[in-house]
Amino acid sequence: MSGELDLSRDNTNSDEQIIKILEEKIxxxxxxxxxxxxxxxxxxxxxxxxxxxPLIEAVVLDVLxxxxxxxxxxxxxxxxxxxxxxxxxxxxxxxxxxxxNQRGSTIVEILPNREDPLVKSMEIxxxxxxxxxxxxGLEKQIQELREVVxxxxxxxxxxKELGVQPPKGVLLFGPxxxxxTMLAKAVATESNxxxxxxxxxxxxxxxxxxxxxxxxxxFELAKKKAxxxxxxxxxxxxxxxxVDLGTSGEREIQRTLMQLLSELDGFQPLDxxxxxAATNRVDILDPALxxxxxxxxxxxxxxxxxxxxxxxxxxxxxxxxxxxxxFDIDKIARxxxxxxxxxxxxxxxxxxxxxxxxxxxxxxxxxxxxxxxxVNENRKKEEYKSREEKYA
Numbered sequence: 001m002s003g004e005l006d007l008s009r010d011n012t013n014s015d016e017q018i019i020k021i022l023e024e025k026i027x028x029x030x031x032x033x034x035x036x037x038x039x040x041x042x043x044x045x046x047x048x049x050x051x052x053x054p055l056i057e058a059v060v061l062d063v064l065x066x067x068x069x070x071x072x073x074x075x076x077x078x079x080x081x082x083x084x085x086x087x088x089x090x091x092x093x094x095x096x097x098x099x100x101n102q103r104g105s106t107i108v109e110i111l112p113n114r115e116d117p118l119v120k121s122m123e124i125x126x127x128x129x130x131x132x133x134x135x136x137g138l139e140k141q142i143q144e145l146r147e148v149v150x151x152x153x154x155x156x157x158x159x160k161e162l163g164v165q166p167p168k169g170v171l172l173f174g175p176x177x178x179x180x181t182m183l184a185k186a187v188a189t190e191s192n193x194x195x196x197x198x199x200x201x202x203x204x205x206x207x208x209x210x211x212x213x214x215x216x217x218x219f220e221l222a223k224k225k226a227x228x229x230x231x232x233x234x235x236x237x238x239x240x241x242x243v244d245l246g247t248s249g250e251r252e253i254q255r256t257l258m259q260l261l262s263e264l265d266g267f268q269p270l271d272x273x274x275x276x277a278a279t280n281r282v283d284i285l286d287p288a289l290x291x292x293x294x295x296x297x298x299x300x301x302x303x304x305x306x307x308x309x310x311x312x313x314x315x316x317x318x319x320x321x322x323x324x325x326x327f328d329i330d331k332i333a334r335x336x337x338x339x340x341x342x343x344x345x346x347x348x349x350x351x352x353x354x355x356x357x358x359x360x361x362x363x364x365x366x367x368x369x370x371x372x373x374x375v376n377e378n379r380k381k382e383e384y385k386s387r388e389e390k391y392a
Contacts, residue, residue, distance in 0.1 A: 137308020177342030
């Protein structure tokens with residue numbers, strides 16, 4: 001009897017172990033099934049994304065009374081569209097970015113506001129390191145820029161007290177390489193302002209209305225980052241005199257110019273935004289740009305005279321390892337007649353290369369003479385080439 005009892009007990013223990021093992025297998029299979037279910041759902045959602053049609057971006061122009069909206073589609077003309085369920089019309093305002101379905105007939109999503117990458121790239125986050133002391137021979141121009149740009153940014157209360165309206169915009173004009181960009185950077189540095197550098201050709205876009213939109217967004221960025229200075233280089237690219245007839249590209253540039261004029265008219269002179277523009281061809285600019293209330297202060301940046309060339313040379317020589325024995329800076333300055341500030345910087349760089357080629361760790365006065373002769377040769381070649389192209 002006792003042997004049969006032990007045998008039945010052993011059978012019971014064996015059955016319990018088998019049941020336990022099976023339960024563990026079932027649990028493992030359930031966990032695996034749940035994992036596979038999640039993976040299947042993931043691939044289903046990815047497949048839906050791949051097969052779903054793309055949405056069309058549009059900008060809201062106006063909100064109508066009957067839950068309909070006028071939008072400007074990026075892929076075509078202006079459209080009157082409806083709202084899909086779940087879109088609150090109170091959240092839609094003119095200028096908002098929205099997404100339309102593939103047919104372009106319904107707003108399905110309100111997009112977050114974003115800055116154009118091209119506009120964002122124009123902002124120099126770090127303040128420029130150029131100071132007035134780095135610019136030689138332009139004392140009069142520096143003083144005038146400080147009065148019309150820096151002073152209103154730093155102390156607008158003086159102008160309000162006197163009832164004086166400072167200029168909205170300043171136009172720097174003169175030959176290439178005379179320091180127009182350096183002056184604008186120096187003003188931004190000394191006034192502790194955000195510096196937004198724009199080359200006017202960046203406003204000339206391929207699609208209708210894009211140039212005007214970028215102009216508008218640049219000024220919005222300037223207001224957001226105030227105090228700020230917007231420097232528009234080579235403004236003649238969009239600011240040339242308008243003509244009655246022209247290609248579609250020329251008409252688009254005229255629309256961009258009109259948007260720029262509108263933005264210049266749209267802010268107060270004592271706002272913490274100042275506009276500085278530069279050009280080598282002031283003679284071809286549209287008179288509308290130069291009328292009072294826009295770029296009404298013109299500052300000429302001429303080629304440096306003898307004293308200015310000497311000042312520029314001294315600024316660069318201070319940073320160089322020059323052998324000062326028998327170094328006549330007046331002689332070097334006289335040899336650079338007709339040179340711009342950029343040419344003088346090029347001479348200093350070339351003199352350094354001559355010393356490096358000859359294995360020296362000091363720059364001699366003869367290196368500067370050789371550099372001047374080399375730059376003169378290059379200038380003559382450029383002049384001859386330009387004459388050939390002119391009469392070809």
